[in-house]
Amino acid sequence: MADGAEVKTYKVWHYGYHPRTLPCTADQANCDYLDALWEANDLGMVYSGILWLIAVAVLLIIAVGRRSLVSRRTRPFVFTSTSNKAEGESAPLTGTQLPTSTSPALVSRPLRAAAATARSYLLPDSIRFVFGRTTRLQVLILTILVVYLTIFSFVGMTYALWISPVKDHPDVYKEQNTAGIWSNRIGILAYAITPFSVLLASRESILSILTGVPYQAFNFLHRWVGYIILLQSVLHAIVWCVICIGLYGPQPEYAVNWVTKEYMVYGLCAMFLLLLMWFLSLGFMIRLTGFEFFRKTHYVLAMVYIGTCWGHWEFLGDWMLCGLLLWFFDRLARLVRMALLHHQYVGGDWGFHPAQAQLTLFPDADHGDVARLDFTFSQSPWHVGQHFYLCFPDSSVWQSHPFTPLSLPVLGKEGLVKHSYVFRAKGGETKKIAELAARRLAETQNAGSSPCPTTPVILQGPYGEHSTRGIDGGVNVLAIAGGTGITYVLPVLLETLQSQVDSALTSGRTDRAIQLIWMVRHRDDARWIESELECIKASAGKHNVQVTIFVTREQEGFGKANNTSADEKLSSDQKARQATDSSSTSSLPDTSGTTLRDIITYKNAAGSNGSVRRHPDVGTLVQDFVGETVQGPTVVFASGPGAMISELRKSVASLNSGKKVWRGNERWDVELREDNRLDW
Structure with a gap:
């Protein structure tokens, strides 16, 4: 081509970045840098897509596997009220155990052994001062994500230094290196995982539907994905500040022109909002301002942050649009479900x-x-x-x-x-x-x-989850609760007792162990659930059920007289409630002739010197329960303070043995199902 001839150029579209003008007409060093820049951008988009494809594939595998295993193991128990008693009287319940085939031992034993082995390693809390009361499994999932993001933040780049002269400024050079390319890469990944962070915080969670894991269990990952985005954003901002203020010239003209551009203004706003969200999410700030203030400001700041990110780099706006759509879907689904639930015909009025x-x-x-x-x-x-x-x-x-x-x-x-x-x-x-x-x-x-x-x-x-899913008549049940955590475990016990007859016929077992351990501050706290305790009393004569109530804030001195007094108080409270509540909790027919004193054991946590131990050793209680079981696996249901849950995780993990389960001893297959909303 002759000198001075016009060079015809054309634009090439690149997803996530500016369209590139080709052929490059700048100096060779600058052209080489631009080649490396656009190539790394294209690979960054590919790596982001692979990350989401892997996540979707894993979720689908878990969903299919979960439904397959549950269909093999579950014998659903359907409750209906069949009483013809007068209004205000307790209605007995009948149940139908739906028959299903149990998975062959050739298949179920290896799976149970693998699950027991996994629990023994992954159930206990991880590094508590860093992650809080979080299981090793959750930290492992986070680690896998961090490793993926770390690896693909560095691969697929050309590592070099390109020095180019600045046009119209003799003796002024622009140093371009891989730092800018790397900074763009972590920015791409931060945008890509933003919808994932929104998805992890959704109450109407698609993740819960697919995996069966309650949405609140994803709160840990939501927080740490937010920390990752914060770290990526801070590094992205610092690197580009160093480049545009220190390596590009002439200065200060270049820096002033750069920082006043529209995309930079949006970027600075996004960085400020992200730092503000992080600051307000710190524990001492939540305690200072209250959880409701944190929740509402977090919603508002997050939506404005997503908008500023879109303004900062519109070429990656698709990721932000996904995050917004997920958030709006979650809010809309809540409103629709609430409206459908409460739109009823009551008292001649439809509304x-x-x-x-x-x-x-x-x-x-x-x-x-x-x-x-x-x-x-x-x-x-x-x-x-x-x-x-x-x-x-x-x-x-x-x-x-x-x-x-x-x-x-x-x-x-x-x-x-x-x-x-x-x-x-x-x-x-x-x-x-x-x-x-x-x-x-x-x-x-x-x-x-x-x-x-x-x-x-x-x-x-x-x-939330169906906590008794997969529980049949061959599973021993231990329910442990602290205080008002009784609301999570007591329905499990009631359902277990009411399905016990048909479960025993199906499984062939009559030696199933069932126990409730409840920790309260005072003996009178048992009045909270007097109706439900009557249900337990009604079936205690037929089933191997034990109820132990630990009183943690009263001194020793419990005798039979006190037990009798407590029983009488509970009985009078029960009668008073039935007189004012015509729709009292349904109970089993009382044919046992037992009293509450026959099935409830009160124990004081006070030591011999009069000092009060705040909580019993729940780890030892679990070990004693499993040690006394005759056969079969055990499921521990728990709800209470974080310290109690952490102790239970450690104890249950120590009781699991994949080797023993593989040899056919199911006693060492111990599962923990907990209500982990209490530490929010």
């Missing part, structure tokens, strides 16, 4: 009707009052272990909190299902509800009226 909950208050000036809610609602039964978000319009329509129903999901007359909830009023919304209950109770007493006070309740849900 949105909240439930009317009866309030019962158990005063506790030292640790916060405990409130109990009881109501019936027209809906399909949920699964044991699932929970609802409850909103109390009398207090605030802008807040809702998760609570696990204490009652069994039994479909009664006229399609009504009984809900019962117990929670401690520590502060915030729960404290307002306790104060409301106290005022309503005082009003009814002053007016001389007998009905229990009520308050409207709006439900969202159910959410």
